[in-house]
Structure formats: C-alpha cells, structure tokens
Amino acid sequence: MKDLIGTTVMVHPELTQDPVNKQGQMGTITHLVDEDRLAYVRFKNDVIGLYSTDALLMLIPPELVVDKLRTEIGIFEMDASEVVDILEMYQLHATRIPEVQQEALDWAMTHDRISKAIVFSVEDRIGFQLDRPDQQQKPGRGR
Incomplete structure (x- = not known):
C-alpha cells in the first residue's frame, strides 16, 4: 500500500462531511493509516486533510486499463473517441508530474x-491489492 503515497487523488465531489472543505479538489496522498483505512492528503495550498480511503478517487492502475476497456467497453457504451481520450489521460498520468496527473484525473471526472x-x-485500490498479493510491486522493480 505504500505505493499509494504520492498518488494524485480527488476528494469525492459529493462528500457530505469534509474535514477541510475540499470536495471535488485534487491533492496528493502523503501518508496512509492502514488499520483504519485513512489517508492524509496534501492540497496545493499545503492544507492537509485526513480522509477515509473510500472518499478519495483515483484512476484505475495503468496496468489494468487496457484489459478493462477490452472486456467492458460494451457496458459503458463508449465510442472510439472516448477510448482515445482515456489512452491520452493515461499518457498524462504516466508523466508522474503531479500537476499533469491532476489534469488527467480532472479530465476523466468531467466525462460521465x-x-x-x-x-x-x-x-477499491487497497482492496484490489490485498486480494491479489501476487500483483503487488516487488522490491527493487519498477512498473
């Protein structure tokens, strides 16, 4: 789960109780509290909020996006231009530049x-990692 530190996230826009009033805004995970499923998120103005991990949104992992699109494209009724947009979002996300990753997530959130x-x-990401320990990153190996 430590690989989530530094991840760009968006506070769920419909969150009803937000400790620092950042609904719909982007930030970066700075620390995870594993046992409580909580995350500290730092925002652009250096405000830090403590959130339940189910209140934070992120892009699905890049290694899953192609398979997900291949198997579920009919469910989402997407056209080719939307698939191209998704691939462009992941190109932005792959830069590892927080501002550019925020742009990709924001772009994704504006399209239903x-x-x-x-x-x-x-x-969901934490649950996925716990369910598939064979897919967790090995020490000393990048993705």
Whole structure:
C-alpha cells in the first residue's frame, strides 16, 4: 500500500462531511493509516486533510486499463473517441508530474462514461491489492 503515497487523488465531489472543505479538489496522498483505512492528503495550498480511503478517487492502475476497456467497453457504451481520450489521460498520468496527473484525473471526472470506466476509490485500490498479493510491486522493480 505504500505505493499509494504520492498518488494524485480527488476528494469525492459529493462528500457530505469534509474535514477541510475540499470536495471535488485534487491533492496528493502523503501518508496512509492502514488499520483504519485513512489517508492524509496534501492540497496545493499545503492544507492537509485526513480522509477515509473510500472518499478519495483515483484512476484505475495503468496496468489494468487496457484489459478493462477490452472486456467492458460494451457496458459503458463508449465510442472510439472516448477510448482515445482515456489512452491520452493515461499518457498524462504516466508523466508522474503531479500537476499533469491532476489534469488527467480532472479530465476523466468531467466525462460521465469515462469516469465510470476508469475512476475508482483508493479503498477499491487497497482492496484490489490485498486480494491479489501476487500483483503487488516487488522490491527493487519498477512498473
């Protein structure tokens, strides 16, 4: 789960109780509290908020996006231009530049069908990693 530190996230826009009033805004995970499924998020103005991981949204991992699109494209009723947009979003995300990653996530969130296909919560990501320990990053090996 430590690989989530530094991840660009968006506070769920419909969050009803937000400790620092950042609904719909982007930030970066700075620390995870594993046992409580909480994450500290730093925002552009250096404000830090503590959030439940189910209140934080992120792009699905890049290694899953092509398979997900291949198997579920019919479910989301996407056209070719939306698939191209998704691939461009992941090119932006791959830069590892926080501002550019925020642009990619923001772009995804502005398109309903795209966000349903490639955005999920940090909680979902943690659950996915725990369910598939064979897919966790090995020490000394990049993805």
